[in-house]
Amino acid sequence: MSPVEGRRAHLLTAAAVVAFAVFLAVADRTFDAFTLRVLNLCGIYVVLALSLNLVNGFTGLFSLGHAGFMAVGAYTCALLSMTREQKELNFFLEPILPWLARVTVPFPLALLAGGVAAAILGFLIAAPALRLRDDYLAIATLGFAEIIRVILTNAQPVTNGALGLKGLPSFAGTGVVWACAAAAVLFMVLLVRSAYGRALKAVRDDEIAAAAMGIDVFRTKVVSFTVSSFMAGVGGALLGHVITTIDPRMFTFMLTFNILLVVVLGGIGSITGSVIGSFAVTILMEALRFLDGPLDLGFVRTDGRPGLRMVVFSALLMAVVLFRQRGLMGTREFSWSMLARAGLLPRAGRSGAAGGPHGAA
Amino acid sequence: MALLETEQVTMRFGGLTALSDLAIRIEKDEIVGLIGPNGAGKTTAFNVITGMNRPTEGRVRFADENVTGLGRHQISRRGIARTFQNIRLFRELTVLENVLVGCHAAIAPGVFSSALHLPGYRRREREARDLAVSLLREVGLEGNASDLAVSLPYGKQRRLEIVRALATRPRLLLLDEPAAGMNPQESLELMHLIRRIRDRYGLTILLIEHHMQVVMGVCQRIYVLEYGETIAHGDPAAIQNDPKVIEAYLGAQ
Numbered sequence: 001m002s003p004v005e006g007r008r009a010h011l012l013t014a015a016a017v018v019a020f021a022v023f024l025a026v027a028d029r030t031f032d033a034f035t036l037r038v039l040n041l042c043g044i045y046v047v048l049a050l051s052l053n054l055v056n057g058f059t060g061l062f063s064l065g066h067a068g069f070m071a072v073g074a075y076t077c078a079l080l081s082m083t084r085e086q087k088e089l090n091f092f093l094e095p096i097l098p099w100l101a102r103v104t105v106p107f108p109l110a111l112l113a114g115g116v117a118a119a120i121l122g123f124l125i126a127a128p129a130l131r132l133r134d135d136y137l138a139i140a141t142l143g144f145a146e147i148i149r150v151i152l153t154n155a156q157p158v159t160n161g162a163l164g165l166k167g168l169p170s171f172a173g174t175g176v177v178w179a180c181a182a183a184a185v186l187f188m189v190l191l192v193r194s195a196y197g198r199a200l201k202a203v204r205d206d207e208i209a210a211a212a213m214g215i216d217v218f219r220t221k222v223v224s225f226t227v228s229s230f231m232a233g234v235g236g237a238l239l240g241h242v243i244t245t246i247d248p249r250m251f252t253f254m255l256t257f258n259i260l261l262v263v264v265l266g267g268i269g270s271i272t273g274s275v276i277g278s279f280a281v282t283i284l285m286e287a288l289r290f291l292d293g294p295l296d297l298g299f300v301r302t303d304g305r306p307g308l309r310m311v312v313f314s315a316l317l318m319a320v321v322l323f324r325q326r327g328l329m330g331t332r333e334f335s336w337s338m339l340a341r342a343g344l345l346p347r348a349g350r351s352g353a354a355g356g357p358h359g360a361a
Numbered sequence: 362m363a364l365l366e367t368e369q370v371t372m373r374f375g376g377l378t379a380l381s382d383l384a385i386r387i388e389k390d391e392i393v394g395l396i397g398p399n400g401a402g403k404t405t406a407f408n409v410i411t412g413m414n415r416p417t418e419g420r421v422r423f424a425d426e427n428v429t430g431l432g433r434h435q436i437s438r439r440g441i442a443r444t445f446q447n448i449r450l451f452r453e454l455t456v457l458e459n460v461l462v463g464c465h466a467a468i469a470p471g472v473f474s475s476a477l478h479l480p481g482y483r484r485r486e487r488e489a490r491d492l493a494v495s496l497l498r499e500v501g502l503e504g505n506a507s508d509l510a511v512s513l514p515y516g517k518q519r520r521l522e523i524v525r526a527l528a529t530r531p532r533l534l535l536l537d538e539p540a541a542g543m544n545p546q547e548s549l550e551l552m553h554l555i556r557r558i559r560d561r562y563g564l565t566i567l568l569i570e571h572h573m574q575v576v577m578g579v580c581q582r583i584y585v586l587e588y589g590e591t592i593a594h595g596d597p598a599a600i601q602n603d604p605k606v607i608e609a610y611l612g613a614q
Contacts, residue, residue: 187476190476190477190478191472191475191476194470194475194476194478194482194486195461195464195465195468195470195475195482195486195489196470196471196472196475196476197475198454198458198461198462198465199462199465199470201451201453201454201458202451202454202462202465204453205450205451205452205453205454206449206450206451206452208413208433208445208449209445209449209450209451210451210462211413211432211433211434211437212411212413212433212437212442212443212445212526213434213437213462213463213465213466213525213528213529214434214437214438214463214465214466214529215434215462215465215466216432216434217433217434223472227472269453331453
């Protein structure tokens, strides 16, 4: 059916994975701190974008509450992984709850706890919110995210309020971030190809027909929302430990918007799209940073214009949306056959006919 | 004992009574027709039976169980499948995947058991694929298995809806205007298909249809609705000569 399949495709995939792992190992040792941080932000965005794509792209629920779940994950993980001294240093206005000050667990456990806390919250929010649909669901989830932010700002003895938490131990190195990103990609690929993924897409395409086929639509939505919240919580926790400081202002709607941008740019309902989008958006955001500073274009000279980068970025996004309405990938996924058809891969000795529209998964 | 029985089912939407005192009885292995002018309440009857609408009054009994008020997926899992008047296929899924969605209850996937491809899940998925492929072969769609459902021509989409419903392994199949938009040749093939699947899968069928040739050709009994009321009930010959039915369709003389 497709030019590249079976063993050869597996070999190519394995080779690509090894190559990327080697690249990461080299990058971790040779890149300067800034470049390495951008690289790791790409990995975190992969986790976050996939998590939003699971709900918005594969289940068809228009949710805008991601910043809230990330915040819960980030705070849970930070509070569990910081040492007592670090915490007491932060809470100088009002002391931290004594029992919370005493708890310190290893980072992997704290990371997991961040995800679980976000998942529990996601589950609790899902029950009432998922009775709504479309725009109403978007508004409700947006509202929940804002509520979480307000609670974080005001729960001084637990979260240190508006001051936030500083000096988070930088546990989230290249290895941890990319292990999470790889796990997220692998999980999503396996899920989307499985019967459960099929059920998610069926709910997305036609809820009434899905229910008539014996799918418990509400339950499916709740599961999708909860798993997505877990991933968002882990992503938020990683973000906190890469930046090493968190405060409630970080988790505004703008953060959700950035992730939505990645998903839409890459293609709603495409894992490959989310991965490409994560790199494109994260790298462009940094690469265009020079626009915020003083510019000398020869004929015109400007002083620093903070925000100009976002203007250019928005224009780029509009161009993508105008010319490729369904994002860079649409709902398609990467496959070696796709590369081969585009002539970017040397053909094996025995090359088959061109694949069908849905040739290789 | 009847397989399906509606007891005085009434469905009101605000001030509009879409169905009143619907009393249908269908025995196992029967093919029964439900006809009537547009807006007579036929699709509402389907919606009530499949749990999409909860009746305002009355009860629906299926296989000796009161299924009134059960969720749509619960009713599907008890063995009632349906097709839709305005085709409702999963647009972005392939033809094969559409049928596999019908096997969902049989595969019973959990989010982790299916993502991790655990052995039990893999076996059930394989069995579902075998069933789906054999069902597609049955209606001549095996050549389209990897096409997107939306890319099929209209007649094939109608057949795919029937196959997808069959994949849920129903005992009762509700067909909502299966011959709509079909030419005489396709309608004839559809009649053969309906009889064939009834015999092969031991089905009981209730169908809504405007195509009188199809209705009179395959149905053993017919219920006629008008403005939500059941105005006639009997075998095709009796229905064709019933003055009330003639009046409902052609107007008073």
